Amino acid sequence: MSRRRVTLADLAEAAGVSRTTASLVMTGRGRELRISHDVEQRVLRAADELGYRPNAVSVGLRTGTTRTIGFVSDTVATSHLAGDMIKGALEAARERGVMLFIGESEGDPELERGLLHAMQDRQVDGIILAAMFTRTIKVPKDIGPAVLLNALPRPASGLPSIVPDEIEAGRSAARVLLDAGHHDEVYVIGAGPTLQDVPADSVAAVERLIGIRETGLKIAGARVCPDWQPEHGLAATRALLADHRPRALICLNDRVAIGAYQALAEAGLSVPGDVSVVSFDDHPIASWMWPKLTTVALPHYELGRKAVEVLFAQMAGEVEPGQVFRVPMPVRHRESVVARA
Amino acid sequence: MSRRRVTLADLAEAAGVSRTTASLVMTGRGRELRISHDVEQRVLRAADELGYRPNAVSVGLRTGTTRTIGFVSDTVATSHLAGDMIKGALEAARERGVMLFIGESEGDPELERGLLHAMQDRQVDGIILAAMFTRTIKVPKDIGPAVLLNALPRPASGLPSIVPDEIEAGRSAARVLLDAGHHDEVYVIGAGPTLQDVPADSVAAVERLIGIRETGLKIAGARVCPDWQPEHGLAATRALLADHRPRALICLNDRVAIGAYQALAEAGLSVPGDVSVVSFDDHPIASWMWPKLTTVALPHYELGRKAVEVLFAQMAGEVEPGQVFRVPMPVRHRESVVARA
DNA sequence: TCGCATCGCTAATCCGATTTAGCAAAGGGA
DNA sequence: TCCCTTTGCTAAATCGGATTAGCGATGCGA
Known part of the structure; x- marks a missing residue:
């Protein structure tokens, strides 16, 4: 049904020039190679009428670059x-x-x-x-x-x-709390307090912790999670709440924060009234949670x-x-x- | 640094045959075109040693098919x-x-x-x-x-x-409720009750409704949402709860269901104790909600x-x-x- | 008028494969 | 021994462009 593609040869014939000339014009090297304005226009018009588009496979073979x-x-x-x-x-x-x-x-x-x-x-x-x-x-x-x-x-x-830039992200999260007046009673959920207490292979955990600590924010305590899933966040926060009364939580990602929300609700603590929460990732869910989660976004x-x-x-x-x-x-x-x- | 790619010509030379022969062997047409077993082995061995891989761009140009x-x-x-x-x-x-x-x-x-x-x-x-x-x-x-x-x-x-298959999905959702003994006091959130009450251009809404109604499930009432976002689900369910006391909800997708959960919680109703909820899509969030959402998955x-x-x-x-x-x-x-x- | 440069364009080659057509040598029948 | 097949392989064309080298015509200076 659909006609064969228009090739350079077709174009050249239609414009009454050689394939070389047609190619030169189409690649914009006409000026440089002294093709007359008249011929150039003829080729361009023919290209337009025929709907010529160079075969990228051929170009790729010849030039070695395929875009x-x-x-x-x-x-x-x-x-x-x-x-x-x-x-x-x-x-x-x-x-x-x-x-x-x-x-x-x-x-x-x-x-x-x-x-x-x-x-x-x-x-x-x-x-x-x-x-x-x-x-x-x-x-x-x-x-x-x-x-x-x-x-x-x-x-x-x-x-x-x-x-x-996870380290700077850690600083940002800490600063969000510091700016809100949270200088103590801040706990970390998901990793910490030391750089050894992190999920395996997690560059993010280590760097976020580094950043958090660099700000001078006093970390009152922390709970590691083996993996950053909601259920782990839930368990870790429950465990924390058994002995402590945080005023702010830094959750190491949004899924952990979901679990933390849950545990806080169970304990009758409201967010952010009783406990402020800041997190990382900006997973789509962060803006669906209630209250909507303040988080440092992965870009x-x-x-x-x-x-x-x-x-x-x-x-x-x-x-x-x-x-x-x-x-x-x-x-x-x-x-x-x-x-x- | 890395040597030029090995071409068919290189391979042919290494095996001491023509490019034609090398090509025939490599494309598996050696048998057919009567290449001797001896030569075939020679070419294959050379190909292996040189790590020959055909240039797909060239093949594409020649054969017209690029895989x-x-x-x-x-x-x-x-x-x-x-x-x-x-x-x-x-x-x-x-x-x-x-x-x-x-x-x-x-x-x-x-x-x-x-x-x-x-x-x-x-x-x-x-x-x-x-x-x-x-x-x-x-x-x-x-x-x-x-x-x-x-x-x-x-x-x-x-x-x-x-x-x-959205229509069958509608039937499935209805059957989940019917099988659980919900024959009445079932409400739909997101669209309905008629096929005109749907978000614009939503094939899914129409077909899901068709499927739901085909099972004979009695729809006690419904609330349309202009769009299927959590806040619309929340508003629609709040409005519904102002006048009605549902025993089950069919939410037309999971985001709507999030809003519905929220509204039910506000009204002091528990899921699934007071109200069962079934939904569509199986968005990842569905398994994070609490309680986890029963839903008909988009495959x-x-x-x-x-x-x-x-x-x-x-x-x-x-x-x-x-x-x-x-x-x-x-x-x-x-x-x-x-x-x- | 001759020689040379410039202009405007094209023939031929190349990219790396596949495929068609055909060639030389060996085998077989009369 | 001669002719015809069959066997086993290769030369050459092809895909659709980009690029190099070069050719004929014109213009210019001497």
């Missing part, structure tokens, strides 16, 4: 938490006329290799290696131009990294954008080997923190 | 709700050795055209046109092999569609898988023009429904 990048993640692509990362990458890519391949390795190195190969075979211009949770990863050999998103290379690899969208920007900057030679880009985590002020009486 | 498909959505790709759709598509694609381009049109037809062009220019073998919420869409001309995901073509277009993952399967079936000529595939919506039995005393 395509690969986005390989452990599972981020489809996660309910971090889809915005893809969105940021997608928009930054579109602005550059670049398409995105996506793939999920599910943490399987064999699968990851396969995906990287499939992408390299398709001549992607670069690759974004993304992780669901901020962590260190081993970088495959011969990966070509690449950046790490939400991840740091385990042995230094020279690849640039883009990560959320997924910005992380995704930045990854593409850095990838291109790197290909242009504008990035130091191993450079780490920290993306600020903004505070979402909502209803769960109130000034201390 | 690549495009996934274009209004916004589904990055939505917190439907990332699983991508995941299903991704896995089904991987099983077939196919890569996925993704793109988001954000509902902008101009942007959509651009994305489709970018994909067609890259010679994708087929396209999945996906929608965030089930709805009817206008299908662009000359789209080539394509399927509609979570969408139906506005003027019939011959393209196959994959949609969740995002299965929808995504099915889209890829149908796309390939269609290219193989195994699909009727305009065929509609309805994917079952399973009930997630949790804690919000209890047998009526």
Whole structure:
């Protein structure tokens, strides 16, 4: 039904010129290569009439660049938490006329290799290696131009990294409470009080704690969670409330905060009247909770954008080997923190 | 640093044969074209040693098929709700050795055209046109092999569609209540009682209502919501409770149910003790609510898988023009429904 | 008028594979 | 021994562009 695609040869014939000339005009090198204004117009008009669009596969083969990048993640692509990362990458890519391949390795190195190969075979211009949770990863050999998103290379690899600025986020959370007059009776749920008391492999936990402590906020106590799920937050907060009467809680993420809300309600304590709560991540649920949760947001969208920007900057030679880009985590002020009486 | 890729020419030279022979062996047509076992082994060994992998761009140019498909959505790709759709598509694609381009049109037809062009220019073998919420869409001309995901073509277009089976889901939700002995005093929140009382353009609302009513469940009353957000569910349920004392609620999605929970709590009613609640979507939040919400799940993952399967079936000529595939919506039995005393 | 530069365009090659057509050598029948 | 197949492989064309090298015509200075 639909006619064969219009090729450069068709265009050349329609305009009555050689394929070379047609190509020169279409790639904008007409001026440079002394094609007359008259012929140029003829070609452009024909291109318009025929609806000529160059075959990107052919261009890719000839030039070696496909205006395509690969986005390989452990599972981020489809996660309910971090889809915005893809969105940021997608928009930054579109602005550059670049398409995105996506793939999920599910943490399987064999699968990851396969995906990287499939992408390299398709001549992607670069690759974004993304992780669901901020962590260190081993970088495959011969990966070509690449950046790490939400991840740091385990042995230094020279690849640039883009990560959320968790330490500053920790400071921000603490400052939210300090600014509200909470100088003591502040407890931490999810990790702490020492940097050893954290869920396994959690870069976020460690850095958030560091940031919190740097502000000088006095941490009255803390409860670790083996994992940051609502039920763990619930259990940890219940345990805390058995012996203590907090005036403020720093929950190490929003899911933990859900559990904390629950435990506080059980204990007959109101948020924020009796206890102020501040958290991290800005999971969508944070603005559905009641009262709405004040939280320090993971900037997924910005992380995704930045990854593409850095990838291109790197290909242009504008990035130091191993450079780490920290993306600020903004505070979402909502209803769960109130000034201390 | 990393050596130039190994090409077919390199392989041929290493094996001491012509490029033709090397190609025949590598594409498995050696037998057919009478290449001797000896030579075949020589080529295979060389390929293994050199780590030869065919350049997919070149193959794409020559054969016209790229083992690549495009996934274009209004916004589904990055939505917190439907990332699983991508995941299903991704896995089904991987099983077939196919890569996925993704793109988001954000509902902008101009942007959509651009994305489709970018994909067609890259010679994708087929396209999945996906929608965030089930709805009817206008299908662009000359789209080539394509399927509609979570969408139906506005003027019939011959393209196959994959949609969740919302009518059966409505029946399922009603049956959950009927099975628990709720034959009356059941109210609907979000739409109804008639098929005109629905949010604009909501296929889901209409079909869920149809299914609910088909079971013969007596709907004691209903409240429409302009949009299915928690605050609307809250308002609608408050309004309902002002005049009525329900024993069960069918919320038309989980976000509405959050609001309903809130309103019930305000009114001093417990779930499920006083009021059973059943809902739709199985948003992640449903299993975090307290008590955990019984809900009829949108099978995002299965929808995504099915889209890829149908796309390939269609290219193989195994699909009727305009065929509609309805994917079952399973009930997630949790804690919000209890047998009526 | 001759030689040379410039102008305006095109022929030919290349990218890395697949595929068609065909060639040289060996085998088989008369 | 001659001719015809069959066997086993390869040369060459092709996909759709980008790019290099170069060709004929014109203009200019000497």
